[in-house]
Amino acid sequence: MLAEGSSPPPPEQYTDDVLVQENLSVPVPTQLSTLLHQQGRKRKRAPVAASSPAPSDPGSASGNPTELISSRADLSSRPQLSISRGPVFVPTAEGSEYYKTDLIGVNRVGFRYVPAGINPPGYTQPCRTIESNPTTFRVSWEDRSPFITVTKDGLGLQGGTGFRSARCNAPIVEGRWYMEVKVVHGGGEHLVDGRREGSHVRLGWGRREAPLNGPVGLDGYSYGYRDKTGDKVTLSRPRPYGRPFGTGDVIGMYISLPPRREANKKDPLDPAHIKRERIPIDLKGQEVFEILEYPQSKEMTSLMDYSGKSTNFSSVPSAPKKSAAGKLPERGGPMNTTKSNAAPLRSLPTLADSRIAFFVNGECQGVAFQDIYDYLQLRQSDTSRKAKEKKRTREGVKEHRENPFNDGTLGYYPFISLFNDACVRLNPGPDFDFPPPPDIDALLTGKPSEATERNWRPTCERYSEFMAEQWALDALEEEEARADASRAAAAEKVEAAKRAERNKKRQQAEARKRAKLAVAEQQRATPAIDDDRFSPMSAMVGFGQPSPLRHGTIYDAGEGSVDHSYSPAPTFISNGDFQGGQSGYNSDAMEPDEIGEDHGSAVRSSSYLTLPQSTHSASRSPQESASLDLPRPE
Template identity: 75%
Template sequence: MLAEASSPAPEQDVDDASSLPALSTATVQQPSAHQPPHGRKRKRPPPTAASPAPSDPGSASGAVNPSELLSSRVDLSSRPRLSISRGPIFVPTAEGSEYHKTELIGVNRVGFRYVPAGINPPGYTLPCRTIESNPTTYRVSWEDRSPFITVTKDGLGLRGGTGFRSARCNAPIVEGRWYMEVKIMHGGGEHDSENGRREGSHVRLGWGRREAPLNGPVGLDGYSYGYRDKTGDKVTLSRPRPYGRAFGTGDVIGMYISLPPRREASKKDPHDPAHTKRERIPIDLKGQEVFEILEYPQSKEMIALMDYSAKSTSSASVPSAPKKAAGGKPERNGPSTANKTNAAPLRPLPVLHGSRIAFFVNGECQGVAFEDIYDYLQLRQSDTQRKAKERKRTREGVKEHRENPFNDGWLGYYPFISLFNDACVRLNPGPDFEFPPPNDIDALLDGKPVPEGESTARKWRPTCERYREFMAEQWALDEVEEEEAREEAARHAANEKIEAAKRAEKLKKKQQAEARKRAKLAAAEQQQRGTPVVDDEWSPSGTGMVGLGQPSPSPLRHGTTYGFNGEGDVENSYSPAPTPASFQGGQSGYNSDNMEAEMENGEERSASRAFSHDVRATYSETQSPRETNV
């Protein structure tokens, strides 16, 4: 992640990195007032790794929190926005030597690689973009090489150390015909008088993919194809085959590669490995913003091809992995077919039909070394592999590295230089060559030389022209990623708005439910206290409306008087229990009609016995004499 504790670099010219001030490689420590006595041991902090890769010692995690990255944009805006990387700090290997070590850069190792990054201007969604590093030409990559390979400041001179170590150039070849030269400054088994090593110095040249390891020679596996100086053999999968003449100090080796047009990804197939997709995380590495990328791993199919004991002369076949015997050693009679029902089937290794690699020694063509080489795209993932990786979700709020099954724009074949001991070479990507090849190299390889006096257009290109094309491709991918990031941010904002509306509606319903619950609890408490609660309706006593929650008057608190009409019936003056129907024009069950019906049926009702003495007295006082006599 972009460490907020790292101090920003001083303001520098973004277009001219050569004018950047040199950084000191040592810091003078001032004596401290709280320095402990010399006899007391001090606890030293644990050593930190030079690379922040998660597998390196001293690295807590390879996960990068995007929230911390985005929240630090205020700090990022205060840092210089560079179009040219600050580049490495060159430290001479010896006084007066032209070969240097490079410091303050992220050298590719432990399955991770690094690309210089620059901070985007305000208004961009992504915090960083791809930038160049000086010199902006086709050369060896500062980051994509073994640390034991020392270089010159122009990136064209290389010198080895102990053992075979390799380096790649800074732009891949993906299609077309390309040519470059490499001059052997020291090699071919010669000894250096200074070190006196017995083996001498050796060089291997060729072309390799991203999966080819840098701590071994070209041709170590099926990811690279090399040419040996000692015997003139061609080598791949660590299997040398006779090819051309040996070469040594002072020779100029021409390297030619021809690849068919790149395959376009199928729009109907989202899992096509030809799709372009980048998986990278911007981090702060030693004061320089870089993209950390998970390197492409070697496939089990290629490992099985390397481990195959019965080595075949045809590298196009894809044998199964060898079955180990009881003693732990692989069977010498080829792979066994027993007990392979549960093993996952090996995927076929596709090749680039029509591709070829050839070498020249001092302008002399050595013929076709390799043809129909393996495709540089990743093998297609099976459904089982894809589902297994989809289950490994990233933690919420944390961005982690993922294996990329697609092309991230860096796949292809690179010039691959391998040096043993103190061998030295110098690259010449063109356009001017010491031994220019013919205009049609393929015709020469096919045995059809161009007749003298007949001029043809040049059908190959110097590798120096590839650098500008490659950087244009990277910047185009930056624009695509920025547009996708804006669309993703818009979708995220729209989803957040919808989710906020849902949360507000849910909260409103919850509040309403809680209000109804509180009302029910209040009503239950009032009923437990013996105070009934009624609604705003007519009072049963017939006195009109009563307030909500007010106790209703008892319907029997007033006296009830009855009178007889002229027909000998008792007339109802006050109903003992008026009902809502009686107020709305309906008839009560206690009227005189019901009493007459009962008397006509000859039934003796207890209503006459219900008249108390007080009622009769009240009746005699209120009725007329005729009614009294009756």
Template identity: 60%
Template sequence: MLVRGPSPAREDSPASTAIPLTAAPVHHAHNNKKRKHNALASHTATASPAPSEPGSSSLNPAENVVLPSYHDLATRPRLTISRHPVFVPLDERSPYNSTEQLAFNRIGFRYMPAGLAPPGTTLPFRTIESAPAASRVSWEDRSPFVKVTQDGLGLLGEKGFRSARCNAPVREGKWYMEVAIECGGGERQADAPPNKEGAHVRLGWGRREAPLNGPCGLDGYSYGVRDKTGEKVTLSRPRPYGRAFHSGDVVGMYISLPPLRQPNKNDQHDPAHVHRERIAIEFKGQEYFESLEYPQSKEMIALMDFSRKPADSAPVPPSTKKSATVKNVPERGRGGPAKPEPPPSRALPTLPDSNIAFFVNGESQGVAFRDLYDFLPLRAAANARKVAREKSRAREGTRQHKENPFDDGCIGYFPFISLFNGARVRLNPGPDFAFPPPPDVDALLSGRAKNEDDTRTWRPLSERYTEFMEEQWALDATEEVDARVEAAQRDELQRAEDAKKEKRERKRTQADSRKRAKREAELAAAAAAAPAPLPEPSASASYYVPKPEPEGEPKPDIGFTEPPAALPMEEDMRFGPDAPLPAFVLSGFAGDEGSPVPTGASTPGVQSGYGSELGDAEIDAEGDAEEVDVEPEEEEEEEDPYDPYRASNYRSAMRMEMEEDE
């Protein structure tokens, strides 16, 4: 048994107690197992009014949506008891109603009322009750074809067998309740056609995996008794048990379960560990916890196979004759790949010393069932856990439902009532019964002597509801503590990550500073070692022009012993770097061996026309050069020292000198 926690104080508000009678269209929750939820999705819908507030009768029907993010929840009312479903009476005089604006448990999905948690908590939602807060039929855990009274104790069936479960499961201990048959046992309605079957009832105990659109005892997840014959039934196999019951009878239902098994702390995959997988959603103005329902195991489904062969029967050997109509292809023939072996069946554990018994008008019918199947989920195989982990990694960033291989605290055996063709019953969870059983029911069923002190060993089911809600609030408190620890760990990891990031940024900044300083030092050293650049010539700079010699000074001897008799013609001269110089040139510099050939520009008092800016000049008798106003020529490239035109320039200068001397 879970540790009981203090029950939170209930707020007495009109939103928690009012019961409207306004009809509204029914829109069931969408049944899609691949639905994904984003826990922080933005939601702009305003808070829905409470049933007693104005506008409660005009709720806009909508599909179930994920609740808004935390900062948008301040606009929603904070309830401790969920809004009551909208009751629509079948007619003006009928006490039975259909319920709308409600999330019914569907195949594969389960719903439980949720509400905003108190301020200052880490988790935004918590489990809350639904009115009336007492043991009754569950508003959500029943077929919509089962009509109810507003106190949740009167039930009316329609059409075929439809079922409903009560709102608190039995997980351990001995419990008892009564069901009064108002219409059953094959009774016909006054206006029913003669060929129509009468009303029938099946009563018993069932788990959450038992389908609501079938009768009690349909499979191994429920155990029941039939009103028509008094037979007991499970796995759809009727067996003789007790006497039949009809309209006006009171049937007592008794169940005895062993103490709840404690989980193995060293086995993290033990299904006895309590863990809840649920997502808070909004459905038509009411918050719900939505979770995947436990699926039916293939081992339990295999028990329903009536055509199974005995285990000791030998298989028929395959025939070696080929079929005339089927080709021997690899996929279908004998040469095809072998099919993988199915996973081994898991053992279906049972609850030792457990039993179910029924009473009719206070008369014991004996033990109907012993050693019930354990309600804990079967242990998940290792490969199934691996696939679940891979799927969870692939879905990272989104909230998606996943199967829960552990006990969620809401499993057990529920009172299970099935009604057929207009059958009516009324529940009596106690503590006052029409036919109370003896204090020690087990002694009566086993035939042993009763207790001497005459103490009661069983409890009325009415006490189970309060105990169950305390268990749920204790789980809420445990999850809140775990959430705070996880939040503190996340904050610590975030701070450590921020510190590491800051340290990396600081090291990066220091490294960049060192690199910048090193680069600047290298640039400064390179600039100091480089030679000083030459000054750029200014626009006002001019080429050098030699000054004319002063008058009266003798002209220097240019070194010629005698003028040449005749100069060779230019066409007779050989050009090129290997051509010899003329004889008159060599004779004039006979004393200067190894010296370069003089030019007009290098001779004192002679101005050369090559490379000068003067252009064509007139040389007067005193040797002065008079500049002629002509257009300046473009600067020519430097001449090759072996260029023949260099010699011709030289001869022109010599010719002018000789003319002056004459």
């Protein structure tokens, strides 16, 4: 495990000429573990090309690579650094003092990177802002074009092919600041490899939105000073200003900004509010914050229109290309792209009483720019805000979002642009080759001044202030994260109680349902009782009385059976038919012997059927009816 502020591991070399590629698009530990899994061979270490400015780690040379790789899988096992490991310096040529930087996240179009460190246990936020060596005001390792090479102290810069730029590592947001830049090679005098253009330098101040692949003054986001003609330039429009400068000259850069504006607490859309939008990632083995760079506004880009025509129209190209079928496209003239619901252009605010001036070898060239544009973002329109609110991030994945507020890095940076092999060296102070007067504003405005102490500050003092501001924002973010975590825990507790109550009610309902099903199942399993007392007709006839439907059933009058001769069955008098002929139990159906044997019972039975039914027969039981001694008919 690497110690705090340690250097990154040296480049690794594998057997069979399997080398670790530079500028990997995936984190170094992941690539290393993949190669180790595929090769399954012991790695051999290659000599380090150049040392890192960060303190070296005594245990890194003999450490176990497997431990380093496994430590990357768990965030808590990563080393907690206060100084970034990078960069690793790779010399551009043998014996050169200028180096390329490796193992850092160099800013690219649309994104920028800031060194990050793992927070110790107990923090809600996983990472915090850290520094990189040397911890002084210098050119930023990350915020520069990769074609700009640097010295190890971050104060020397050398260009490549074409105009490329670099920003320093701390912005100016208010007050009066001064620094010097010495031109080592420039002014078109230094020719290398037979190039006609020579080497040129442009110096000035630029905002975050200014591109790094072009010179200062390319657009309205930066203000520059040219070496060849001495012109001042912004929006790519050079204007006469001062004297030309070249190799050996020392250029003083001065900027004066009004006090920063405090955000309106009652206005949540005020761009002056401080809000960060950054995501910690692992980039080439180093923890960094990836940030979506502030985009250029259409209001600023509209200032670059040189035609003077309305920007709502676009003309057809003068030399249209042939289509695949060989036919020329139709020419319909200018195409109107005006939208009826297009949002109007917002006004571009400026900083009142702001000034930019330059000195050449201590000689003041006057005010180059004044009332420059405000470095804060333009106020977000309601239409764009509502359109962005409709977008939803994927669940479990944090995505980048445009930040319409100040993230603490807005301001004007010293902006250095080099063409071809131009070289410069920065001097942020406090000691200068040509110290300016104590009151530069009085010199610029022509007002007399009796100030004996300087009212401006060297830019070297700005770095410590800027880092203190960043750490204060880290503390504020940690406090807000803990408050959000507490609120989330309380909301989760309430939601858990609601879920428990819902589960309890659901269980009770299921228990009641199961009880009902059990009762119904028990009723289905109980056998039915075959008793006339429980028949539906018993309720109409009367409890305990035989059913009146018994006349349609043949009963066995055997021994021990009940005599139903007094059953209230219908007689032939009521139906108009002789019942004995129907039932088969009359005297005509019997044999002569049987008539003599049971003549009395038959007579009694037939005589009973002809008698009118007593009104109390329905209330007698069959046993009581059988015991009655009825008179025999004559």
